[in-house]
Amino acid sequence: MNIDQKYIQDKFIEYCEVDTRSYFESETVPTSVGQAELLQLLKQELLELGLSQISYSPKDAYLLGKIPATTSKKVTAIGFVAHVDTADYNSKNIKVRVHKNYDGRDIRLDKSHVLSSKQFPSLKKVIGHTLLTASGDTLLGADDKAGIAGALGMAKYLLSHPEIEHGDIWLAFGPDEEIGKGAARFDVKRFPVEFAYTLDNGDIGDIAYETFNAASATVTFAGTVVHPGEAYGLMVNAGLMANEFIAALPKDFVPEKSKGYDGFYLVTDFSGNVDQAMVNLIIRSFDTEDFLARKQFLKTLANKINAKYGKGRVKIEMRDQYKSPGDLIKQNPYVVNLVHHAYKQLNITAKHIPFRGGTDGDFISEKGIPTPNLFNGGANFHGPYEYVTIENMAKLSEVLVEISKLHVHLNDCRDETPLKR
Structure with missing residues (x-):
């Protein structure tokens, strides 16, 4: 030719x-x-x-x-x-x-x-x-x-x-x-x-x-700020809640440990203080059922933290990016x-x-x-x-x-x- x-x-x-x-x-x-x-x-x-x-x-x-x-x-x-x-x-x-x-x-x-x-x-x-x-x-x-x-x-x-x-x-x-x-x-x-x-x-x-199925998630955390000397039983630290959320993510479901058909969570941004905190992350998975399960895991995790610290402390917003x-x-x-x-x-x-x-x-x-x-x-x-x-x-x-x-x-x-x- x-x-x-x-x-x-x-x-x-x-x-x-x-x-x-x-x-x-x-x-x-x-x-x-x-x-x-x-x-x-x-x-x-x-x-x-x-x-x-x-x-x-x-x-x-x-x-x-x-x-x-x-x-x-x-x-x-x-x-x-x-x-x-x-x-x-x-x-x-x-x-x-x-x-x-x-x-x-x-x-x-x-x-x-x-x-x-x-x-x-x-x-x-x-x-x-x-x-x-x-x-x-x-x-x-x-x-x-x-x-x-x-x-x-x-x-x-x-x-x-x-x-x-x-x-x-x-x-x-x-x-x-x-x-x-x-x-x-x-x-x-x-x-x-x-x-x-x-x-x-x-x-x-x-x-x-x-290709990957792809979504992004923004998770926000609302704390309660009081003087640290009087914080017993009152303060709720948004930054620590965010840390708890990140720590609960699967340790091996990350980009640096994924290849081929493996997916991952990636925390792309994390900021916060006692009053409020925010975590941005993306979700990637080749398998549709697994992708849906991975998104549900994040929602369930947010609900668990809410159950521990009080309703409405954690809010999660997700956006599908491509399929x-x-x-x-x-x-x-x-x-x-x-x-x-x-x-x-x-x-x-x-x-x-x-x-x-x-x-x-x-x-x-x-x-x-x-x-x-x-x-x-x-x-x-x-x-x-x-x-x-x-x-x-x-x-x-x-x-x-x-x-x-x-x-x-x-x-x-x-x-x-x-x-x-």
């Missing part, structure tokens, strides 16, 4: 140089000017490539475009999704450096940062590739501009080869994924697909159909099994991995469109050591082409083999 690697490289570098960091506190849609700028550049690119039904909505800031079907068979439409924003690390004046035929040696990015295979062993897998990095004082933006470039490489290839049979393919480029706002706003009525894939992070061969798409996708295993068949055709080893965070696919799946995550071929995201290779982005393009081709032939005889971790 002759994917245009120069095109992918040129587009990736062009888009990385646009500052698209998102900002949670912003109320605009999208939350930064740079994201709007990049979405307009992408709109022009889709027009030049020849996609149809290109549309941009100021309400959700999603850019959509369709690669029209080339088959006469009745095939449902599929979609590929990537986000334009970057994380909360310096993204101003990004300078992309191209390291051709990477030889495995250390790369000095600047005076303070060295990209070394000793520190980052994943570099050993891309020896011989054309490696792209930033210059040490910014992130690169491979999360998720590598996904964008891979999707465009696929689009260019298919539109240049109309003899390849495929159904309708929709591309969706959206904002504010890093702050959890973008896909929550996405009007999926504009996205007429049966299922889709996000192209967000990950190594070649990865497929993640389960794993796993339950929905397990009911639609073809979405994942199709990827397995594509990987097999391309001699790629499939790896089911837990996505230890959230993706836009969480929100899109919750709206009824099963959306697991594939990969974009980069690594060390959200910081100065971020990198991706041209070959890995081109491999993503190949995978998307293969999925689109196979869907035509497997649509009528779907592989509904139950999914296993």
Whole structure:
């Protein structure tokens, strides 16, 4: 498959140089000017490539475009999704450096940062590739501009080869994924697909159909303040109640002791005095039943402290943040099994991995469109050591082409083999 690697490289570098960091506190849609700028550049690119039904909505800031079907068979439409924003690390004046035929040696990015295979062993897998990095004082933006470039490489290839049979393919480029706002706003009525894939992070061969279920909790404690010399039987110390609450949390259900499909509680903030105290924490779990039980545990713990110190001393407020798409996708295993068949055709080893965070696919799946995550071929995201290779982005393009081709032939005889971790 002759994917245009120069095109992918040129587009990736062009888009990385646009500052698209998102900002949670912003109320605009999208939350930064740079994201709007990049979405307009992408709109022009889709027009030049020849996609149809290109549309941009100021309400959700999603850019959509369709690669029209080339088959006469009745095939449902599929979609590929990537986000334009970057994380909360310096993204101003990004300078992309191209390291051709990477030889495995250390790369000095600047005076303070060295990209070394000793520190980052994943570099050993891309020896011989054309490696792209930033210059040490910014992130690169491979999360998720590598996904964008891979999707465009696929689009260019298919539109240049109309003899390849495929159904309708929709591309969706959206904002504010890093702050959890973008896909929550996405009007999926504009996205007429049966299922889709996000192209967000990950190594070649990865497929993640389960993410964390996520919630946050704010627990407040009300004390009674009296003079310490007269406190016997009267004082209630809010700070000590908060300490008691934290001490009662499971000792091993914490990030520093979790990996794979393990979840955790994380106390993110703790402040207080005798009069009042506050604990902020987050809850993460891959399993829906366990997630609900973990939330209930916190409520029960608050009730126990209230029973001990007096009704109304402890109040807890919870907010669900995102939901794993796993339950929905397990009911639609073809979405994942199709990827397995594509990987097999391309001699790629499939790896089911837990996505230890959230993706836009969480929100899109919750709206009824099963959306697991594939990969974009980069690594060390959200910081100065971020990198991706041209070959890995081109491999993503190949995978998307293969999925689109196979869907035509497997649509009528779907592989509904139950999914296993």
